[in-house]
Amino acid sequence: MTYLDHAATTPMRPEAVEAFTAALTGARNASSLHAGGRRARRLVEESRESLAEVLGARPSDVIFTGGGTESDNLAVKGLFWSRRAADPQRRRVLVSAVEHPAVLDTASWLAGQQGAVLEKIPVDGTGLVHPEALRAAVQADPSSVALISVMWANSEVGTIQPVAELASIAHNYGIPFHTDAVQAFGQVETSFAASAADALTISAHKIGGPVGVGALLLRRGLELEPHLHGGGQERDVRSGTLNTPGVAAFAAAARVATAELPAERLRLTDLRDDLVRRVLAEVPGAVLNGAPSGAGRLPGNAHLTFPGCEGDSLLMLLDAHGVECSTGSACSAGIARPSHVLLAMGVEEAHARGSLRFSLGHGSVAADVDALVAVIGQVVERAGRAGELAGLTSRI
Amino acid sequence: MGIVSGMKVLAAMSGGVDSAVAAARAVDAGHDVTGVHLALSRSPASDRGGSRGCCTLEDARDARRAADVLGIPFYVWDLADRFEAEVIDQFVADYAAGRTPNPCVQCNERIKFSAVLDKALALGFDAVVTGHHARLDPDGTLRRSVDLAKDQSYVLGTLRPDQLAAARFPLGDSTKAQVREEAARRGLGVADKPDSHDICFVAAGDTGAWLRDRLGPRPGPIVDSETGETLGEHDGAYAFTVGQRRGLRLGHPAPDGRPRYVLEVSPVTSTVTVGPARALDMRSLVAERIVWPHEGPVSCVAQVRAHGGVVPAVVRARGEELDVQLVEPVRGTAAGQAVVFYDGDRVLGGGRIRSLAA
Structure with missing residues (x-):
């Protein structure tokens, strides 16, 4: 074969399988207060630190999720809701025309159901978003932009976007910038700090980790309306019992992928x-x-x-x-x-x-x-x- | 069934029990089988409603599961644009012109045994297998299924010999009950799935409402065939079918006190003509778009609707058309329907009814 x-998905790396299966045995809830719970929590936090390190982020930036689609939804909807709540004028959602459906359909849903105005930033013949195109769209009315989302690398044609430059345009106007780095992570250097993005999506199974686990890197201090309410496990932004084996395997895969x-x-x-x-x-x-x-x-x-x-x-x-x-x-x-x-x-x-x-x-x-x-x-x-x-x- | 072992065959899998068992039998016969589900709707519903059973995402998943059980490759072919152009638009045009089309016949002629068959042959397949209940002899003769209640030779009766040459119907020697039993035995989850009856693209089976959405209101009179009197009004002649009795909403009873039926639908003048039942009796018809490889007058029997009896007939070819004298009258048959001729269980040919006469 x-x-x-x-x-689409890449085989799990042996190191990830090992971390995954090791954590499955004797698994405890990472939020439990007993010794087993503390062991699980330690594994989660070490994994968080490890992921943060390879991504040029702080551990507290990392919010574990159920995958790339959830992270994209969380970023786009969450930022839209919180930004609009702070100022009802902020209704414009600017995304590139070549986003993954997890961003594009989410933005369309916001437009159809939540009063957002979706604007797609055009690309050139190679799939590249030109900074001037984004700047022009923002400048039309900067105060009405809720958020900007442009993927780091395209999932179909592989074009890498000038993320840092696009993020700096957003920051000139105080607009939060999200990037879907699901395809980029593990293939090219992806530094959260260097990109200056405010939010960044990654997924474990694209780098040799398991399916069903991902993360949203979210700059501290940025308001984001949660979707999943409950125990508030992840910074009160994302609730749900932590997927300890998945998180451990994600971090293991990320370490190997980054080293290689x-x-x-x-x-x-x-x-x-x-x-x-x-x-x-x-x-x-x-x-x-x-x-x-x-x-x-x-x-x-x-x-x-x-x-x-x-x-x-x-x-x-x-x-x-x-x-x-x-x-x-x-x-x-x-x-x-x-x-x-x-x-x-x-x-x-x-x-x-x-x-x-x-x-x-x-x-x-x-x-x-x-x-x-x-x-x-x-x-x-x-x-x-x-x-x-x-x-x-x-x-x- | 006339399959030489070891062919590359494409099994069209709707997600229903028949096509799943047909594919299974092709596998058993030693063929290299690939399953294909035809996506015919541009915006498929996510799950089934009512008795439809072929065009939703759930049906595609059922077909995929059956292919997994059989261990054969499976793909979805998107034929929504072709289906829209060749079947749905034609269906609407037929009704708008006062004809009563049979979209299943059209789909077989233009989609399954044309677009799909041609693509399959071009991609290197030798034949297309479907779950139709009909028999196909090695010499190309199409015959009725042994299960007369489920026989589908009528909707295949207008296929050309070159279309039938690459078609395979492995179910023709089995009853539906046997097919269901076999599906259960093989562990195919679709064994108990209900049969589909309605027109697959008409939601909720309400053809009149569906046509009204497409064609808009076109009001006109309902006229008595014998007195010429206007008996009522209608919103669109296309919503009426020859032979229809219900839903006429006529104000007053007929002179003879008997029920009245739709005799004629004239979209040009938007007129629906009604009259007594005996005026529905037709003793001759002309068929067009024919498949008729015979010479001279042929005495046989004619079938004019999917689920109906046959009447003795004499068929004469005249150029591209057939003149058909019916020895016994047929009642309530409309232009646009297929007519298929049989000798016993053998299909002789067929065509589309262009006109009928009393």
């Missing part, structure tokens, strides 16, 4: 460049979407359009050859819809439908690229025949 879908990052970044960049070069050699009409290789792109991401093909045909044929990848955007029914990211980048709908994301991660090796390159030509040819029936014009 050739796994080229690490951006400098070498892995170079290794994955080379492997990805090799993948792109060889796929383009096999399929000369294919197009690489997003930023060129370099500092502006996630090292493990290759996102390609195969004109004349439908993405679901390509995926099915590759799957039959044991190559697992993604069309980049799947809905709950498994239907491949044209990606909102590509459409925002100006890609026409027919091309957007014919795209695949190959994502590399820890454990990816040259043989994975070889396996893809060995079959991609015939797969594209066959999918192209099906695409002609669907009225797609083949340009290959």
